[in-house]
Amino acid sequence: MTEELTGNVLVAQSGGPTSVINASLAGVVTEALNHDCIEEIYGALNGVEGILTEQLIDLANESQQNIRGLCHTPGSALGTCRYKLKSEQDFDRAIEVCKAHNIRFFFYIGGNDSQDTADKISKHAQAKGYEMRVIGIPKTVDNDLVVTDHCPGYGSVVKFLCSTIRELALDHESMGNHDLVSIVEVMGRNAGWIAAGTSIAKRRNQPEDAPHIILLPEVAFDAAYFVSQVQEVLKKNKFCLVVASEGLVDSNGNYVTAGSAQDSFGHSQLGGVGDYLQKILNDNMPSVKVRTCKPGHSQRAAAHCSSLTDSNEAFMCGKKAVQAAVAGESGKMVALVRGDSDKYVCETVLAGLSDVANGVKHFPESWISEDRIGVSFQFNKYILPLLQGEVKVPYENGMPSYVRLSKTRVPQKLAPYTLA
Amino acid sequence: MTEELTGNVLVAQSGGPTSVINASLAGVVTEALNHDCIEEIYGALNGVEGILTEQLIDLANESQQNIRGLCHTPGSALGTCRYKLKSEQDFDRAIEVCKAHNIRFFFYIGGNDSQDTADKISKHAQAKGYEMRVIGIPKTVDNDLVVTDHCPGYGSVVKFLCSTIRELALDHESMGNHDLVSIVEVMGRNAGWIAAGTSIAKRRNQPEDAPHIILLPEVAFDAAYFVSQVQEVLKKNKFCLVVASEGLVDSNGNYVTAGSAQDSFGHSQLGGVGDYLQKILNDNMPSVKVRTCKPGHSQRAAAHCSSLTDSNEAFMCGKKAVQAAVAGESGKMVALVRGDSDKYVCETVLAGLSDVANGVKHFPESWISEDRIGVSFQFNKYILPLLQGEVKVPYENGMPSYVRLSKTRVPQKLAPYTLA
Numbered sequence: 030m031t032e033e034l035t036g037n038v039l040v041a042q043s044g045g046p047t048s049v050i051n052a053s054l055a056g057v058v059t060e061a062l063n064h065d066c067i068e069e070i071y072g073a074l075n076g077v078e079g080i081l082t083e084q085l086i087d088l089a090n091e092s093q094q095n096i097r098g099l100c101h102t103p104g105s106a107l108g109t110c111r112y113k114l115k116s117e118q119d120f121d122r123a124i125e126v127c128k129a130h131n132i133r134f135f136f137y138i139g140g141n142d143s144q145d146t147a148d149k150i151s152k153h154a155q156a157k158g159y160e161m162r163v164i165g166i167p168k169t170v171d172n173d174l175v176v177t178d179h180c181p182g183y184g185s186v187v188k189f190l191c192s193t194i195r196e197l198a199l200d201h202e203s204m205g206n207h208d209l210v211s212i213v214e215v216m217g218r219n220a221g222w223i224a225a226g227t228s229i230a231k232r233r234n235q236p237e238d239a240p241h242i243i244l245l246p247e248v249a250f251d252a253a254y255f256v257s258q259v260q261e262v263l264k265k266n267k268f269c270l271v272v273a274s275e276g277l278v279d280s281n282g283n284y285v286t287a288g289s290a291q292d293s294f295g296h297s298q299l300g301g302v303g304d305y306l307q308k309i310l311n312d313n314m315p316s317v318k319v320r321t322c323k324p325g326h327s328q329r330a331a332a333h334c335s336s337l338t339d340s341n342e343a344f345m346c347g348k349k350a351v352q353a354a355v356a357g358e359s360g361k362m363v364a365l366v367r368g369d370s371d372k373y374v375c376e377t378v379l380a381g382l383s384d385v386a387n388g389v390k391h392f393p394e395s396w397i398s399e400d401r402i403g404v405s406f407q408f409n410k411y412i413l414p415l416l417q418g419e420v421k422v423p424y425e426n427g428m429p430s431y432v433r434l435s436k437t438r439v440p441q442k443l444a445p446y447t448l449a
Numbered sequence: 450m451t452e453e454l455t456g457n458v459l460v461a462q463s464g465g466p467t468s469v470i471n472a473s474l475a476g477v478v479t480e481a482l483n484h485d486c487i488e489e490i491y492g493a494l495n496g497v498e499g500i501l502t503e504q505l506i507d508l509a510n511e512s513q514q515n516i517r518g519l520c521h522t523p524g525s526a527l528g529t530c531r532y533k534l535k536s537e538q539d540f541d542r543a544i545e546v547c548k549a550h551n552i553r554f555f556f557y558i559g560g561n562d563s564q565d566t567a568d569k570i571s572k573h574a575q576a577k578g579y580e581m582r583v584i585g586i587p588k589t590v591d592n593d594l595v596v597t598d599h600c601p602g603y604g605s606v607v608k609f610l611c612s613t614i615r616e617l618a619l620d621h622e623s624m625g626n627h628d629l630v631s632i633v634e635v636m637g638r639n640a641g642w643i644a645a646g647t648s649i650a651k652r653r654n655q656p657e658d659a660p661h662i663i664l665l666p667e668v669a670f671d672a673a674y675f676v677s678q679v680q681e682v683l684k685k686n687k688f689c690l691v692v693a694s695e696g697l698v699d700s701n702g703n704y705v706t707a708g709s710a711q712d713s714f715g716h717s718q719l720g721g722v723g724d725y726l727q728k729i730l731n732d733n734m735p736s737v738k739v740r741t742c743k744p745g746h747s748q749r750a751a752a753h754c755s756s757l758t759d760s761n762e763a764f765m766c767g768k769k770a771v772q773a774a775v776a777g778e779s780g781k782m783v784a785l786v787r788g789d790s791d792k793y794v795c796e797t798v799l800a801g802l803s804d805v806a807n808g809v810k811h812f813p814e815s816w817i818s819e820d821r822i823g824v825s826f827q828f829n830k831y832i833l834p835l836l837q838g839e840v841k842v843p844y845e846n847g848m849p850s851y852v853r854l855s856k857t858r859v860p861q862k863l864a865p866y867t868l869a
Contacts, residue, residue, distance in 0.1 A: 046620050075625060104619030111624075191848050196750035199524030199851060200466050204531075205495060211746070230848065304724065325742035326631070330616035333754055336847065416847030427756065427836030428611050428650065431619060 034160060035066045036133030038351070040088070041073035041080065042105040042168075043139035043146065045326075047182030048189075048335040049343040050168050051099035051106045053138050056347020057166070058088050058096050061134075064355050071130060071439055075108035076139075077146060080123050081446050085130065085439035098432030100340055101422045103332035106434050109139075114146055115449045120153040122446050127154070127161055129442040134162050134354045136347075140169035140180075144362055145386035151360045164350040165362035165382050168343070170329045172222035175388035176380040177364035181346055182329070184339030184415030187226035189331035190215060190324070191416065194230040194270065197322065198239035201268040209268040210259055210310055213240070214303035214323045217274040221245030221392040223328075224274040228404045229412050239270035242402045244306075246276035247392050250285055255306070256313045258402055263317070273302045333429045337418025342375055349377045373414035454580060455486045456553030458771070460508070461493040461500065462525040462588075463559035463566065465746075467602030468609075468755040469763035470588050471519035471526045473558050476767020477586070478508050478516050481554075484775050491550060491859055495528035496559075497566060500543050501866050505550065505859040518852030520760055521842045523752035526854050529559075534566055535869045540573040542866050547574070547581055549862040554582050554774045556767075560589035560600075564782055565806035571780045582774040585782035585802050586766045590749045592642035595808035596800040597784035601766055602749070604759030604835030607646035609751035610635060610744070611836065614650040614690065617742065618659035621688040629688040630679055630730055633660070634723035634743045637694040641665030641812040643748075644694040648824045649832050659690035662822045664726075666696035667812050670705055675726070676733045678822055683737070693722045753849045757838025762795055769797040793834035 040057045042050055054072070061070045070088040073079035086107075088096075099106055114120055127135065137147040144165045151163035167174050172183035194213060201211055217223040224243050231238035241262045244250060262269040277285045286301045303321035310319045324331075346363045353361060361379035368374035396408040422429045460477045462470055474492070481490045490508040493499035506527075508516075519526055534540055547555065557567040564585045571583035587594050592603035614633060621631055637643040644663050651658035661682045664670060682689040697705045706721045723741035730739045744751075766783045773781060781799035788794035816828040842849045 042623070046623050102619065103616050104621075105623035107623075108625050109623050188847055192753045193747045193751070195848060195851065196523045196752060197747050199522065200746050200750040201524075203462070203466050203525035203528050205528050213747075229846075301724075304721075320745055321743065322745035322747050323741065323743040324747070325740055326620050327613045327617050327633075327742050327744070330620040331613070332616060333612045338847075413846060418847070419844055424839055426649075426833065427608055427758075427838070428615060431615065 033066070034133050034162065035068065036131045037069040037071060038067050038134045038136065039071045039073055039085070039127065039130070039132040040136040040138070041076050042107045042109045043076040043137060043143035044109060044111065044169065045329060046103060046105040046109060047168055047170050047329050048103045048185040048332040049181050049340045050138060051102050052340045052343035053166050053168060053181060053347040054106060055096050055099040056344040057136050057351055060348040060351035064351070066355060067134065071132070072107045076110040076112065077114055077123065078110045078112045078448065079108070080126050081119060081448060083126050083441045083443055083446070086434065087437045087439055090437040091434055095432045095434055100344060101332055101420050102431040103330040112448065114149065119449065120149065123150055124154050124157050124159055126443060128159055130439065132161060134351070136164055136166055136350050138166040138168050140171065141174055141385065141387050141389065144174070144382050148360065148382035148386045151382060162354040162357070162359035163382070164354050164358065165385065166346045166350050167362060167364065170223060171217055171220055173220040173389050173391070174385055175390045176385050178367045179365055179415055181339060181343035183222060183226070185331070185335035186216070186223055186328050187229070187412065188336045188416040189328055189334040190223070190227050191230035192334055193324065194227055194240055194272070195232070198270060201270065205267045208263050208317045210271065210317055210319045211268060212271045212273055212303045212306050212319065212321045214273050214275055214321065216328060217246060218276045219246060219389050221247050221274050224272050225392050225396070225404050225408060226412050227272045229409055229416065237266055240272045241266065241269050242271045243404065244271065244273040244277055244402065245392055245397065246274050246278055247394070248397065248401045249280040250277050251280070252309050256309065259310065259314070271306065273306055275302050277302050332420065332431070333422050335420045336416050337420050338415055340420045346377065353379055453486070454553050454582065455488065456551045457489040457491060458487050458554045458556065459491045459493055459505070459547065459550070459552040460556040460558070461496050462527045462529045463496040463557060463563035464529060464531065464589065465749060466523060466525040466529060467588055467590050467749050468523045468605040468752040469601050469760045470558060471522050472760045472763035473586050473588060473601060473767040474526060475516050475519040476764040477556050477771055480768040480771035484771070486775060487554065491552070492527045496530040496532065497534055497543065498530040498532045498868065499528070500546050501539060501868060503546050503861045503863055503866070506854065507857045507859055510857040511854055515852045515854055520764060521752055521840050522851040523750040532868065533562070534569065539869065540569065543570055544574050544577050544579055546863060548579055550859065552581060554771070556584055556586055556770050558586040558588050560591065561594055561805065561807050561809065564802055568780065568802035568806045571802060582779035583802070584770040584774050584778065585805065586770050587782060587784065590643060591637055591640055593640040593809050593811070594805055595810045596805050598787045599785055599835055601759060601763035603642060603646070605751070605755035606636070606643055606748050607649070607832065608756045608836040609748055609754040610643070610647050611650035612754055613744065614647055614660055614692070615652070618690060621690065625687045628683050628737045630691060630737055630739045631688060632691045632693055632723045632726050632739065632741045634693050634695055634741065636748060637666060638696045639666060639809050641667050641694050644692050645812050645816070645824045645828060646832050647692045649829055649836065657686055660692045661686065661689050662691045663824065664691065664693040664697055664822065665812055665817065666694050666698055667814070668817065668821045669700040670697050671700070672729050676729065679730065679734070691726065693726055695722050697722050752840065752851070753842050755840045756836050757840050758835055760840045765797065773799055
């Protein structure tokens with residue numbers, strides 16, 4: 030590797046969006062402007078699809094207002110995809126497009142599937158003898174990437190859900206004359222990080238504070254035990270707030286709500302855990318009212334309530350990725366590490382893309398409480414700093430004002446390519 | 450009526466909470482302190498239940514911090530109930546409790562059922578020759594009270610939902626490579642005000658802006674037409690965002706999701722409109738992905754995103770209620786009126802409680818668009834001012850910090866009373 034490589038930047042986003050995925054994009058663009066070895070700053074529309082179909086935009090042409098606005102705008106500003114590079118032909122094409130546009134620095138913002146894609150692109154470029162530095166930037170509300178202490182996107186989804194749970198608890202508290210079970214279904218396909226995170230909403234960390242029961246995908250669901258725990262809570266409280274992960278599994282490891290549909294990566298399409306639990310309670314505790322709340326995709330997009338710490342770290346990951354690439358690194362992902370001191374400090378290191386690709390970091394067994402429906406004090410210490418600070422979102426006409434990129438197209442140089 | 454009545458205040462909250470119901474309570478307490486004819490300021494816990502069971506608290510004993518904090522705290526700080534005064538005996542008891550505590554000014558914050566209760570208490574006191582001035586304070590996210598231009602609580606639920614819909618739209622936009630239908634189920638049992646209100650989330654009021662389809666309870670649901678409209682939207686857009694009122698009815702006027710359960714006022718318990726519509730689309734458009742989002746009760750409690758205009762008006766209603774009672778009025782509800790000028794101005798008038806009680810103001814036919822899945826420009830002019838301004842919620846540890854009343858009990862003077 031040489032430090033004197035000169036050429037263009039290409040950045041793309043992949044997978045499900047988060048509240049702060051665009052802050053990483055802003056970090057890449059802002060840092061790229063600082064380096065003389067970087068000539069043009071391009072973005073690919075819709076992840077690898079935009080690379081294969083040569084749909085590139087000129088990010089240096091965006092207004093400063095737009096780039097600044099990315100730091101509070103949810104969704105993936107460049108568009109994203111769940112297309113998986115399928116064949117040798119796909120990889121050849123990706124490298125061909127990069128070559129045609131003299132892309133020497135490639136940044137891919139995404140989760141574990143995306144880091145795998147970045148890893149393969151990096152290796153393919155190397156095999157073809159095309160010098161291009163590839164750096165992954167972590168992103169996922171699920172917080173399930175290995176190596177990194179936590180993932181940009183996670184703190185914000187937890188902050189929004191905790192706000193919602195505190196508000197729901199006040200609402201339910203006031204309806205204090207009924208036995209009420211309130212179920213909040215949250216995201217988390219394979220790992221319970223999001224559901225676990227909501228435990229910090231407990232006001233004084235007392236048993237009577239909501240959420241009372243947290244159901245993680247790491248704990249096999251047992252209906253009889255669940256009903257008994259709800260009954261225990263309702264002996265002491267007038268309502269029981271349950272947070273349930275969408276990825277809840279039974280003792281055989283099957284999703285309790287398993288449908289037949291699968292996405293293009295072979296993941297089952299989930300949903301309906303709230304309805305599933307409601308039915309169990311209706312059948313076993315007919316006198317109790319059961320309400321469900323399913324924020325759905327709004328939880329990962331709730332930028333009006335995102336964490337400033339999270340947004341700043343997402344921005345930092347974008348900057349550090351550019352710095353690493355310019356310094357000669359490739360085939361790495363920027364990972365977050367937490368200092369040992371009592372005061373929260375977060376820095377970045379580089380992890381091998383192949384060490385991250387497709388790994389899943391489950392919620393640690395040691396952080397699950399003995400009764401299996403809560404978390405430990407150690408986890409509270411882990412999660413609390415990630416929620417700190419509020420991103421200031423500008424309001425216009427009483428509603429959050431988000432930016433959209435102007436998307437000046439980069440002229441295409443190659444023949445069209447048909448996706449498989 | 451005399452203006453020289455001297456005695457104590459009793460204030461209570463009823464029905465479902467809103468983000469700003471406590472701002473009205475703060476308005477009552479703040480204003481009550483200004484009048485020499487008012488001696489003590491009591492609150493009844495859990496609405497009329499607290500009156501019957503003589504569960505009163507001393508609101509003058511709360512810290513100023515707490516009273517100020519009520520202006521941004523969701524839920525009903527005094528607690529609420531759906532208990533309906535049932536018998537002559539109940540009404541006698543309510544008057545007996547008021548007499549025992551020298552209550553001469555009674556304020557009831559609630560929706561149409563509650564204004565009916567206030568009306569009956571007022572008439573019963575009069576019939577018993579007990580002088581007590583009764584003023585109702587409007588509250589309902591449903592915005593379905595007659596006489597008043599709009600209801601405190603409505604602007605905030607719409608502001609939160611519009612923020613959510615804008616964020617969801619950005620999320621869906623970035624997933625631009627799939628045909629996606631996103632259904633947001635919103636509150637509104639009998640009237641479509643909440644669902645209609647979300648139309649203002651359209652960014653430039655263009656057909657391509659979300660929400661694309663709004664389903665009101667005022668329009669009989671027709672599955673075939675719905676499917677055809679979704680197909681129309683998906684011809685032009687990569688996603689279709691549908692807002693559906695929980696109170697959707699078929700052409701016979703029956704709830705499309707009618708269950709058997711009813712609450713103590715005889716209202717059907719609703720829910721599941723999102724699931725219902727999802728199934729219709731899955732059956733008719735199997736290649737399309739359908740996602741649902743159900744904010745449930747979190748929408749009426751989302752004080753972290755409430756409207757300053759709404760909160761200020763709720764506070765004003767509380768103040769005006771006290772001023773009216775002190776001035777000798779009784780048997781009235783504070784109603785909001787809007788000035789004729791281009792600039793939004795909102796003032797209060799007094800309406801007869803019996804004119805408000807149990808009435809329902811449906812969403813006006815003239816404000817429903819010709820295609821029956823949207824609203825008119827006139828409605829946009831109506832709704833926009835109600836969303837303006839942001840309530841500043843203090844954050845502590847990264848989460849909204851809400852107050853809880855210290856609830857100093859007023860000593861009981863009567864024998865216990867058993868609720869029917």
